[in-house]
Amino acid sequence: MAMADTPAMSMMSTTDAMTMQAEEPSSMQAQIQMSMSQISVHEAAPRVPSMSPSPPPKLDLSLYLVTSSSLLPPGATLESHVEAAIKGGVTIVQLREKTLDTAPFIALGKRIHAVTQKYGVPLLINDRIDVAQAVGCEGAHIGWDDMDYDTARSLLGPTAIIGLSVSNLTQASLAASTSCNYLGIGPVFSTPTKPDASAAMYPSGVRQALELVSSKRPDLPSVIIGGIDSTNLQSVIYKSRPVSGKSIAGVAVVSAIISSTEPEIEASNLLSLFKSPPPWASPPPSQTTVFTDFYLPLILSKVVTTIRAIQEHKPLVHHITNSVVKNFSANVTLAIGASPIMSENSEEVGDLANISPHSACLLNMGTSGTSDRELFKRAIRENNKSGKAIVFDPVGAGATSMRRETVKWILDEAGYIDVIKGNEGEIRTVAGQGVNMKGVDSADSGAGGLEELVGVVRNVAMQERNIIIMTGATDVLSDGNRTVIIRNGHPLQSLVTGMGCALGSVLSAALAVGKDDKLLSCLAALLAYNIAAERAAKKEGVKGPGGFMTAFLDELYEIAETSASGNGMWTEAVKLEFR
Ligand SMILES: Cc1ncc(COP(=O)(O)OP(=O)(O)O)c(N)n1
């Protein structure tokens, strides 16, 4: 049903809903209230007879199971599956059986309710308010082609749990002006479980919806739904967290649990992923959340420590990179003190992500085709799982529609990327700005000046919740809060093929050893790289790109060696500004 078909929802204010909630409960409402009072959250407190009704338990949406009997593994029953899932940690269940007629739907609802009541977990019915009434369960979930919210609320009563679907910002705004109990935001990703769903919202769309809802009804919890499983749950939560306002209250899944042959284990895994911080999340920066010149000595000391740690730990840098730059990237990786491996075999990305406590993965889009997506996805997810950094170099991002689409897909769907490094055109493409690049060179528009570039870098970092590096004559580095402008480097860098790509190798090495403050690790890599270039260009006998390339490797090696012995004199050449 289109938005215009649900006027009651848009017309109803929170005050109206509150007034309605205060009305005398009908017998159905009393029944629901009774079943609500039987619910406790997991461990039931001893029930003591009381004259005054106990308040309904707090709604726990952490792991929301939505059913679909057609997806059960052979031989499984919905009752046993739901029970196992609750034992694993499911906190709320929705009976969503699209093909059942009314009588069998009610009968199944009663059987499932007997299970959920045993564990004090609320049961809601999808779409059918009449079935919810007949089952006497705790509420219902309704979408935009179902009964309107006002009518559902008046039928189910003030204490029923009613959830509303949200697939876009208009729906988010309308739903947040009702007195509903929660929102189901989705689909996050397109999913075969609901082929008629609206367009995928992706984490960025979820974040916008959450920000809107928080501004209208800060108390209203939301769950996300659509294509969520154990491989993407943490990155969706992390990337969808609003800049201000509440994060999601839970995740709703159908196939991840219903199609599993081990629903208890699957539920337990999903709940623990939901409750724990993702392995790539940095602890809060140890020094300061704002950079100023006052902190420069501290920052430079950390820079030297990071380069020294590369020498100490010899981290593995797994390169998925283009054929043009492989040799030079391997030499740069060795010069800084790390260990390169080049592999595009998706069978071994898992092993490579776990082979050493100090490793990182560099993903370079240089000569890739769409067929590489599975490899990219696997590499990102395996490294995400083991908390290893992923550096993404969207080479030539704006050059062709295939590259633009691959970048969008990586950011929307593949997982979490710790650092994105690119030239102006590439970062503008990541920002969603239409840029026409020739080949893989920078678009070099520089139209808005440095401050505009700083704004672009900072905004993308904030949006992606990661670190963005825009390289050029002046480099800009930001994590969304702290922004650094680096004026080190030499024009000869742009005349050596692979010089830009091999910076990704040093960034990866630095991130592999410095996870506590990723921005500082990236700064260490950028400074070592650019100062090595400045020194190389000044070396006797360097007349052009050929000599420069060799001298650069030597200078990078020299910087790594002196840092390893605790000598940070090379950092005296830094030219930094903080924003
Ligand atoms: C928790 C949750 N969120 C969203 C939906 C989708 O409901 P609806 O829009 O009614 O679509 P159908 O489920 O009826 O296909 C949901 N069921 N649960």
Ligand SMILES: Cc1nc(C(=O)O)sc1CCOP(=O)(O)O
């Ligand atoms: C029931 C439902 N509602 C959606 C929405 O976007 O509103 S997506 C969806 C199906 C979710 O199934 P799975 O976890 O198997 O992807």
